[in-house]
Amino acid sequence: MSRILFIVHVDRTMLLSGGFVTFGPMWLSAVLKKQGHQCDIAGLNYKEIEKTCREFKPDILAYTAFTGGHVSMLKLNKKLKERYNFFSMFGGPHPTFSPEIIEEDGVDAICRGEGFEAMPEFVNKLERGEDITQVKNFWVKIDNKIYKNPVRPLIKDLDILPFPDRSLYDKYKDYRLARTAAVMTSQGCPFNCTYCFNHQLHEMMVKGDPVFRQRSVGHVMEELKQLKRDYPKIEYLVFRDEIINVNKKWVKEFSQRYANEVGMPFYCLMRPEMITEETVEDLKKAGLYFIGIGVESGNDFIRNEILGRNMSKKQIINGLKIPRDKNVKFSMYNIIGAPGETLDTVMETWELNVKCKPTFSDSFGLTPYPKTEIYNYSVANGFLDPKLNDKYPETYHEGIMLNIKNKRQLENFMHLLGVSVEFPFLMPIVKNFLIKCPLRPIYNIIRKFWKGYVYRYRIYPYRVSFRESLRIIYNEIFVSKV
Numbered sequence: 254m255s256r257i258l259f260i261v262h263v264d265r266t267m268l269l270s271g272g273f274v275t276f277g278p279m280w281l282s283a284v285l286k287k288q289g290h291q292c293d294i295a296g297l298n299y300k301e302i303e304k305t306c307r308e309f310k311p312d313i314l315a316y317t318a319f320t321g322g323h324v325s326m327l328k329l330n331k332k333l334k335e336r337y338n339f340f341s342m343f344g345g346p347h348p349t350f351s352p353e354i355i356e357e358d359g360v361d362a363i364c365r366g367e368g369f370e371a372m373p374e375f376v377n378k379l380e381r382g383e384d385i386t387q388v389k390n391f392w393v394k395i396d397n398k399i400y401k402n403p404v405r406p407l408i409k410d411l412d413i414l415p416f417p418d419r420s421l422y423d424k425y426k427d428y429r430l431a432r433t434a435a436v437m438t439s440q441g442c443p444f445n446c447t448y449c450f451n452h453q454l455h456e457m458m459v460k461g462d463p464v465f466r467q468r469s470v471g472h473v474m475e476e477l478k479q480l481k482r483d484y485p486k487i488e489y490l491v492f493r494d495e496i497i498n499v500n501k502k503w504v505k506e507f508s509q510r511y512a513n514e515v516g517m518p519f520y521c522l523m524r525p526e527m528i529t530e531e532t533v534e535d536l537k538k539a540g541l542y543f544i545g546i547g548v549e550s551g552n553d554f555i556r557n558e559i560l561g562r563n564m565s566k567k568q569i570i571n572g573l574k575i576p577r578d579k580n581v582k583f584s585m586y587n588i589i590g591a592p593g594e595t596l597d598t599v600m601e602t603w604e605l606n607v608k609c610k611p612t613f614s615d616s617f618g619l620t621p622y623p624k625t626e627i628y629n630y631s632v633a634n635g636f637l638d639p640k641l642n643d644k645y646p647e648t649y650h651e652g653i654m655l656n657i658k659n660k661r662q663l664e665n666f667m668h669l670l671g672v673s674v675e676f677p678f679l680m681p682i683v684k685n686f687l688i689k690c691p692l693r694p695i696y697n698i699i700r701k702f703w704k705g706y707v708y709r710y711r712i713y714p715y716r717v718s719f720r721e722s723l724r725i726i727y728n729e730i731f732v733s734k735v
């Protein structure tokens with residue numbers, strides 16, 4: 254039996270608003286526990302990890318790293334290595350696409366891609382003192398020599414996996430108090446947007462592997478019934494799947510069974526051109542309360558040629574009209590600061606948002622993650638200096654990464670977009686005056702307050718208590734990195 258301590262970004266106050274759990278460790282913990290190992294979790298905080306190390310005495314520290322967040326993980330791991338004796342392994346999106354982090358001091362192994370089969374195989378071999386240099390998906394460093402292995406095929410049937418181990422987070426009070434929980438019914442996405450990790454993943458995988466896999470409706474229902482039993486406080490579910498409605502037959506069966514067997518309001522994500530009357534009606538009967546919709550840009554060239562979204566403005570407008578007409582709330586997500594972005598193109602994004610009348614409009618700065626198509630394009634066209642590879646922000650809410658004209662004004666616009674979609678009469682003053690003032694930190698605070706307000710009054714189907722909203726606002730301003 255090995256003792257494995259997962260290290261992830263844990264934002265305690267965000268746990269309260271639900272959905273902010275990391276599925277990699279939860280799912281891996283379930284698989285590992287089934288094979289007799291013990292697992293625990295700690296946030297990215299030296300004191301918390303040290304305390305857990307003293308009490309839990311882990312053999313392995315297992316980090317789930319995103320690009321940007323990996324820098325603090327590497328630093329922390331190095332510091333811990335000076336005091337404790339453990340094997341360190343890194344998995345998640347960053348090592349998957351930037352496996353060269355194995356060269357960093359203190360990193361013993363990295364896992365590329367899926368860990369469901371690879372991690373238990375590696376842990377078992379390590380425990381038994383067997384050869385760990387040939388485990389597929391893993392790169393290992395022994396006496397400064399690096400052993401690189403190819404990736405293995407993806408798991409085809411997700412139903413063979415146990416349910417994610419939610420108890421991993423039980424130690425956090427905010428999590429125990431939460432009224433919202435997150436669920437994942439699928440892995441992967443069949444689309445190829447240039448800024449998303451899915452297209453890199455498709456390229457990396459074994460030829461012929463299915464890109465998108467979804468658990469059976471029955472398997473999901475069993476998990477949700479268990480969740481209701483174990484966490485009776487939960488009133489709202491957030492489906493973290495990239496797109497819930499890829500498979501129409503699945504949606505039909507899910508809608509029917511969910512209404513009878515679970516019957517809780519829920520949030521999910523959809524692509525605009527895939528929204529149909531039938532899907533929304535079916536899902537609404539089941540409990541659909543809020544849809545998150547990526548629109549990304551109102552400019553056709555940026556949206557389709559640069560970001561690879563492949564959808565017309567007309568498809569977006571028609572798609573979003575459906576939830577609006579059926580009284581289902583929805584948010585529009587926008588990307589600001591892509592190559593070619595100008596003060597005119599962001600105005601097109603604002604216009605499209607205003608036309609579609611979302612419940613909430615949010616925006617993010619384009620962050621070209623290593624090895625994505627947009628990264629290569631940005632470097633090749635002088636928008637990004639590849640030497641900045643270690644300078645990724647931990648979050649893409651704060652600023653714009655690329656070198657583009659009028660960057661500061663575009664960042665100001667990004668922070669003021671949500672408010673000016675809600676109150677379109679503000680746009681002349683935003684455009685002609687506010688974005689020109691060097692007040693970005695203030696605009697960022699306005700945006701966070703607005704988000705806090707929307708969360709309190711619109712996003713949740715239940716009345717968010719005063720205490721909960723105070724914690725959410727506090728978190729948005731002082732703590733949140735997600």
Ligand code: B12
Nearest residue numbers: 275276277315317319320344345364367368450648649735
């Ligand atoms: C749900 C989600 C979120 C949620 C929850 C985040 C969280 N902490 O888990 C929210 C909305 C909060 C979020 C926020 C952010 N996200 Co996000 N998110 C996702 C999403 C859609 C699913 C992640 C997931 O749970 N997958 C399911 C699990 C099972 O897969 P997995 O995590 O990859 O784990 C598997 C393997 O990687 C491996 N593995 C994982 N950990 C480990 C550890 C070890 C030791 C081993 C051996 C193996 C291993 O095994 C697992 C099972 O196969 C992904 C896209 C995607 N499909 O993965 C983006 C994604 C991970 N997010 C991304 C980003 C950028 C962010 C933010 C930085 C955005 C921001 N706000 O600025 C923040 C960072 C939050 C943070 N620091 O935690 C990027 C990461 C890109 C990159 N190169 O790092 C992704 C890939 C999307 C994209 N843009 O392409 N996100």
Ligand code: SF4
Nearest residue numbers: 442444446449451495
């Ligand atoms: S639709 Fe969403 S999840 Fe799928 S490739 Fe595009 S951005 Fe990624």
